Amino acid sequence: MSEDETYALEPQRWVEKHGDYLFNYAIVRVNDPEKAADLVQETFLAGLKAKDNFKGLSTERTWLISILKRKIIDTYRKQYASRESSLEDFEQEITDGDFYRTEDPFRGHWLEGSGPHSHSLMPEGELEQGELMQIIQWCISNLPPNLASAFIMKMIDEATSEEVCKELEITTSNLWVMLHRARLKMRKCVETKWLR
Amino acid sequence: MFRKMKNHMMVFMSRRMIACDEASFLISYKEENKLGFKKWWQLKMHLLSCHLCVKYAKQIQQLNHMVLNYRDACNSSACHHHLPTEAGKKIQKVISRELHAK
Numbered sequence: 001m002s003e004d005e006t007y008a009l010e011p012q013r014w015v016e017k018h019g020d021y022l023f024n025y026a027i028v029r030v031n032d033p034e035k036a037a038d039l040v041q042e043t044f045l046a047g048l049k050a051k052d053n054f055k056g057l058s059t060e061r062t063w064l065i066s067i068l069k070r071k072i073i074d075t076y077r078k079q080y081a082s083r084e085s086s087l088e089d090f091e092q093e094i095t096d097g098d099f100y101r102t103e104d105p106f107r108g109h110w111l112e113g114s115g116p117h118s119h120s121l122m123p124e125g126e127l128e129q130g131e132l133m134q135i136i137q138w139c140i141s142n143l144p145p146n147l148a149s150a151f152i153m154k155m156i157d158e159a160t161s162e163e164v165c166k167e168l169e170i171t172t173s174n175l176w177v178m179l180h181r182a183r184l185k186m187r188k189c190v191e192t193k194w195l196r
Numbered sequence: 197m198f199r200k201m202k203n204h205m206m207v208f209m210s211r212r213m214i215a216c217d218e219a220s221f222l223i224s225y226k227e228e229n230k231l232g233f234k235k236w237w238q239l240k241m242h243l244l245s246c247h248l249c250v251k252y253a254k255q256i257q258q259l260n261h262m263v264l265n266y267r268d269a270c271n272s273s274a275c276h277h278h279l280p281t282e283a284g285k286k287i288q289k290v291i292s293r294e295l296h297a298k
Contacts, residue, residue, distance in 0.1 A: 023279035108215025
């Protein structure tokens with residue numbers, strides 16, 4: 001690559017050129033407009049500090065996104081650290097009193113209203129794309145923060161299980177239980193939304 | 197050898213049936229992992245007798261599909277989230293200040 005083919009940084013135009021893009025990227029992953037705007041600002045500031053490290057081998061946007069990604073993972077970790085005690089709950093059981101019956105002889109059966117009702121999660125007829133997007137986003141934002149971060153990393157960012165476990169400092173069995181719980185809640189949320 | 201296989205089958209068949217909590221966990225677990233024979237069999241047996249978990253499995257597939265759609269739409273910026281104007285102005289100010297401080 002010759003020298004004039006490398007990319008340059010134009011911090012003065014970052015907000016104009018990448019503000020929306022970074023904000024969109026962040027809000028999908030943290031589900032909170034204020035938090036997302038803060039992350040965009042932190043990313044730009046970190047970018048300014050590190051701008052001498054920018055080699056110009058990737059585009060400005062790719063470089064900024066890589067900074068933002070680290071910031072988002074840091075947010076997940078903080079959410080995690082603040083809920084350390086609840087980690088132990090995950091170790092123990094997949095059974096969750098919110099979803100399954102806990103009394104014998106029906107222990108482990110679906111609790112009424114928590115299991116599936118309708119045959120399909122999809123509405124009849126044409127799928128309204130916009131509405132679907134809103135519902136998925138709304139349901140993700142209603143997940144407890146720690147379940148949401150595992151679910152988003154796995155499903156939206158398509159991280160490998162090893163990556164998710166390493167970033168969140170959890171074991172793989174924690175992860176499977178968390179994904180299971182996230183899916184239980186997401187399924188119920190989506191179904192309730194359509195039936196409404 | 198046949199006797200050995202038969203014994204194994206008997207052991208598997210006589211395993212306790214799992215309830216909906218374990219079955220739904222396995223349905224989710226199966227998304228990222230391959231089930232061992234024992235778990236696979238337990239789930240299979242459960243699904244034969246539980247219409248709710250059959251529905252659940254189908255709905256989890258649909259949920260995955262929806263989330264993937266959502267992801268693709270958002271990756272292509274079709275989500276239309278714009279940085280709020282006020283926040284943009286504030287960030288621009290912070291950047292300018294930082295640039296001039298140097």
